[in-house]
Amino acid sequence: xxxxxxxxxxxxxxxxxxxxxxxxxxxxxxxxxxxxxxxxxxxxxxxxxxxxxxxxxxxxxxxxxxxxxxxxxxxxxxxxxxxxxxxxxxxxxxxxxxxxxxxxxxxxxxxxxxxxxxxxxxxxxxxxxxxxxxxxxxxxxxxxxxxxxxxxxxxxxxxxxxxxxxxxxxxxxxxxxxxxxxxxxxxxxxxxxxxxxxxxxxxxxxxxxxxxxxxxxxxxxxxxxxxxxxxxxxxxxxxxxxxxxxxxxxxxxxxxxxxxxxxxxxxxxxxxxxxxxxxxxxxxxxxxxxxxxxxxxxxxxxxxxxxxxxxxxxxxxxxxxxxxxxxxxxxxxxxxxxxxxxxxxxxxxxxxxxxxxxxxxxxxxxxxxxxxxxxxxxxxxxxxxxxxxxxxxx
Numbered sequence: 001x002x003x004x005x006x007x008x009x010x011x012x013x014x015x016x017x018x019x020x021x022x023x024x025x026x027x028x029x030x031x032x033x034x035x036x037x038x039x040x041x042x043x044x045x046x047x048x049x050x051x052x053x054x055x056x057x058x059x060x061x062x063x064x065x066x067x068x069x070x071x072x073x074x075x076x077x078x079x080x081x082x083x084x085x086x087x088x089x090x091x092x093x094x095x096x097x098x099x100x101x102x103x104x105x106x107x108x109x110x111x112x113x114x115x116x117x118x119x120x121x122x123x124x125x126x127x128x129x130x131x132x133x134x135x136x137x138x139x140x141x142x143x144x145x146x147x148x149x150x151x152x153x154x155x156x157x158x159x160x161x162x163x164x165x166x167x168x169x170x171x172x173x174x175x176x177x178x179x180x181x182x183x184x185x186x187x188x189x190x191x192x193x194x195x196x197x198x199x200x201x202x203x204x205x206x207x208x209x210x211x212x213x214x215x216x217x218x219x220x221x222x223x224x225x226x227x228x229x230x231x232x233x234x235x236x237x238x239x240x241x242x243x244x245x246x247x248x249x250x251x252x253x254x255x256x257x258x259x260x261x262x263x264x265x266x267x268x269x270x271x272x273x274x275x276x277x278x279x280x281x282x283x284x285x286x287x288x289x290x291x292x293x294x295x296x297x298x299x300x301x302x303x304x305x306x307x308x309x310x311x312x313x314x315x316x317x318x319x320x321x322x323x324x325x326x327x328x329x330x331x332x333x334x335x336x337x338x339x340x341x342x343x344x345x346x347x348x349x350x351x352x353x354x355x356x357x358x359x360x361x362x363x364x365x366x367x368x369x370x371x372x373x374x375x376x377x378x379x380x381x382x383x384x385x386x387x388x389x390x391x392x393x394x
Contacts, residue, residue: 018294020370021234021247022128022154024114025277025301027254028106030315031322032307032353033261033270034079035093035335039072042342046308050315052076052265064264069093073335077266078274081282085326089333090285090292092390094323096337097357098303102349104317106255109302113359114154116380123381128246129157130379131367140243141202147230147249155248167210167233210240221287227251228280235287238295245371251277254301258312281326293328296370296391300359306351307342319352323362329369329392336388361386369393 037043038054055068066074067083073095075083085091101118103109112118116127132144144161146152155161215236217223223232230249237244253273262268285292300323305315320340326332340346340354348354364376364385376385 016241016294017243017245018370018372019238019244019247019296020128020131020366021249021295021297023297023299024110024152024154024248024250025254025299026106026110026250026252027301028109028303028305028317029254029273029301029321030256030260030270030305031095031301031320032305033265034076034274035069035095035322036066036074036076037072037095037339037342038066038068038074040342043307046342048309049313050261050265050309064266070335072339076271076274078271079278081278082324082326085282085285086333090326090328090330092325092330092332092334092336094325094336094357094362094388094390096320096340096353096355097300097323097359097362098320098355099359100355102319104303104319106302106317111153113300113302114152116360116363117382125157126152126154127363127367127379128154128248129159129161131371131373132159132161132246133371133373140245141206142237142242142244144246145234145237145244146247147233152248152250155246161246164207164233167207167236206242210236210242213240217283217287219286219289221283221285222279223283223287224279225276227276228283231280231284232287235284238288238291256305257310257314257316260309260314281324285326290328296325296327296330296366298362298366299324304353307347307353308351319348320355321353323359325362325366325390327391331390331392336390357388358383358386361388362390365390 032043033052036052044051053062053065055074056062056065064077067077067080068074069086082091099109099112099118101112114126115123117123128144139160142162144155144159146155146163148163149165151161151163217232223229234247234249256269259268260270288295301321304318304321306318310316338356340356344350346354360380360383364380365387367376367379368374369391373379
């Protein structure tokens with residue numbers, strides 16, 4: 001039976017490969033309050049009530065002040081758990097990054113970023129699916145895995161990919177029905193149907209085997225919230241040597257048109273989102289330990305927010321944003337990208353941070369370095385990437 005053979009295969013050791021983990025911040029995160037240009041005076045002029053205060057001296061430390069990175073940029077105070085990774089040179093930030101497409105529609109902008117073809121709606125697959133190198137022989141059923149109920153746009157395409165809502169809650173509800181389905185698909189004359197069924201049953205067997213092993217994060221790692229649970233499951237699959245090469249997770253709640261912050265920058269909606277975001281990324285780093293040498297994590301959002309706060313102490317749909325890249329092979333401790341400035345004449349359409357780094361430049365470099373796929377012209381059709389040299393061995 002396929003389930004029995006798959007379970008045996010799942011127990012066999014897998015050669016370690018480099019892994020790319022993509023995180024999507026749904027709702028358009030406010031990159032200017034996440035990575036704060038605290039040395040830029042117009043930032044405070046544009047945001048008199050929701051800006052993050054500049055870093056202070058240790059003797060006069062304020063819990064709502066930005067955490068200085070390089071004298072110009074600073075992290076939002078809720079991202080304090082990421083500062084040690086930055087200091088150790090394994091967290092890089094790309095500021096003023098994003099899509100060249102001007103859309104401020106959540107749906108269109110996200111679709112363009114997940115397809116990897118901004119401005120073109122005819123693409124049928126996602127850039128992560130296209131980035132998977134062609135392989136022969138047995139392929140892991142979780143080679144490309146998304147944590148969630150539905151396979152996201154970015155992973156859809158001809159290459160095998162799977163969505164897992166929860167490792168712990170997965171179960172075969174009816175054993176007799178499962179055996180009947182196995183027999184039905186095994187006897188099918190359609191090779192494609194046989195292959196699809198085989199992959200599904202192999203994934204089922206693998207997840208059942210993982211359920212039998214109680215998972216405890218290592219090195220005191222503490223994941224937070226729903227997003228943290230997604231990262232914990234990705235870490236579990238990686239450490240089980242299950243054959244993961246790509247993983248995807250998303251985290252929502254970034255569309256802050258009203259009351260983005262509380263009385264202090266360390267309070268309010270954005271601070272709460274960033275606390276879960278930062279602590280969970282730091283937990284992932286701690287949990288994987290030496291395994292992070294093989295892993296790179298990249299974060300993105302469909303677009304940024306307006307440079308100027310609105311009348312409801314929030315921000316509206318903007319243009320450029322920031323991206324984080326974290327991993328053992330990352331040249332971190334640096335803010336990459338060309339800073340365009342926030343003076344009126346420097347803003348995009350007189351309202352937004354200008355995009356100076358195309359998001360495909362960041363993703364293309366990671367695809368080459370992590371996935372070993374150098375055919376970038378097929379992954380991002382019609383675009384020639386301009387690498388930022390984010391990876392030490394790229």
